[in-house]
Amino acid sequence: MTDHLTDTIIRVAARGDGLTADGRSAALTAPGDTLAADGTIIPGPHHQVPPCRHFPTCGGCQLQHLDDESFAQFIIDRIQGALAAHNLSTDIRPPKLSPPKTRRRAALQAELKQGRVQIGFSENASHALVDIQECWVLTPELFAVIAPLRVLLAKFLRKNRRARLHLTQADQGLDLLIEGIEAEGLDAAEAISAFALAHNVARFAIDSGVGPEIRWEPEPVTVTLSGVPVPLPVAAFLQATKDGEGALIEAVRLATAGAATVADLFAGLGTFTFALPGKVYAGEAARDAILSLKGAAALARRPVFADHRDLYRRPLTTAELDRFDAIVLDPPRAGAREQALLLAPSKAPSIAYVSCNPSSFARDAEFLCQGGYTLDWIQPVGQFRWSTHVELAAKFTRRPA
Structure with a gap:
């Protein structure tokens, strides 16, 4: 039972903040948490320890502190x-x-900062980029290409300019579209081909501002839907x-x-x-x-x-x-x-x-x-x-x- 100095979170609002019965809100709270008058949060039975080191800074997730029961109730x-x-x-x-770790498509961002390529999601309510060292939503296959991409993009990224990465798992491997870079010349072509061969990339496309240009696709890329192989357009839904x-x-x-x-x-x-x-x-x-x-x-x-x-x-x-x-x-x-x-x-x-x-x-x-x-x-x-x-x-x- 709570006294007049405390209250209990009863539900999670649409944007992820917990709410008490009298309308007080608190970020990163779960149903059953106790909210003291000074703002201190006492975790309740539905408040889990977030599995990812980047939570809550990374904007890829908002509700890792909810257990499955309270996440389902939020929905x-x-x-x-x-x-x-x-x-x-x-x-x-x-x-x-x-x-967890089953999302087969994602849109990430990349930038060259302090001499190193960073790849990840933007922070919540911010343009700052979180350079992900782990991810609990992407499939292991998608996450595995992040570190090699840092090395490859170091050749093409310009300072103070971001690239956008679209990653999708297709039947033949990884389908990758990179927006916001230019990769011209023989050295660039050889680097892309070597990267694709080494990391099971089925298609590598670049959009420098005039539409996607396929740089690597040794065989037509498909996605199988209910047993039917369907040609997969670049960055398709x-x-x-x-x-x-x-x-x-x-x-x-x-x-x-x-x-x-x-x-x-x-x-x-x-x-x-x-x-x-x-x-x-x-x-x-x-x-x-x-x-x-x-x-x-x-x-x-x-x-x-x-x-x-x-x-x-x-x-x-x-x-x-x-x-x-x-x-x-x-x-x-x-x-x-x-x-x-x-x-x-x-x-x-x-x-x-x-x-x-x-x-x-x-x-x-x-x-x-x-x-x-x-x-x-x-x-x-x-x-x-x-x-x-x-x-x-x-x-x-x-x-x-």
Whole structure:
């Protein structure tokens, strides 16, 4: 029991600070921590020792001090809060959390400072760079290339200029795009080739300001989605972890079970397209992504119609949506407002909505529910370990007329 000088953290707010019942906030606190009047924090049962030496300085993680139970509850609270803002509620299932060291794509920064190349994430709320010596979210394969990259980039980085590194694990090895450097001449080409051969780099591309230029790709780079090898464009979007991808696919399959024809909107490379049985319409605005999806579907002889279509400027009409047994939506963080407004009055029996932003999801969910759909359940997915970034998959069904 606490006295008037202390209070207890009851939940974690959206940006990661702990809150007491009377609204006091404290950074780096977990539910059950005791907050004294002088600001001293007494750890409670859900406050774990952060595993990484760089926490909390490194901006790659915000919640390493939470145990799995309180991290899962943080995710649920974020979703419940977003729904409540739109007078919605539903069954929220236990979050599926990706294990540590499983993130297969990342964007890092590099700079030459005091004669040494530093690579890492920016500090929280700062432009200062944390030179990571360990990382508890990246796969070991991604982290293993950080130290060799310091040596390579020492040849190309200019003082007071940062480079941005995009790292992705592909079927053939590491896919690497570096923005903000120039590497011209025979010596540079030989250094890049030697680096790629030594460190299992499947593709090495450089963008010096005019678009990616591939410097190394001995064989076409692919990523396998539901058993289908799909050509991987440079720096293309991919779900952050394999198990997170699997959890989202499982939820989408459950939400669309029994559908013979499905529209996969904002389809990307086909994360859900190739996981769905029956005939699939795949709509996507990114040209490289939809061409990759189309080519992969043709080689795999899958019944997929790939459409290069901007679903913000030209969403599917209600009449077009009426032709499908189920709809899959996986929009960017902004959500799918324009498409949701046309989907709300449609006859599609079921909808699977995948979101990386509970706020825009809740807004679109309100449109759908006002149009005659029921929000059946939500499956949270925590593939951005120890981050305030929340993802989910949800099922809607058309209410009987």
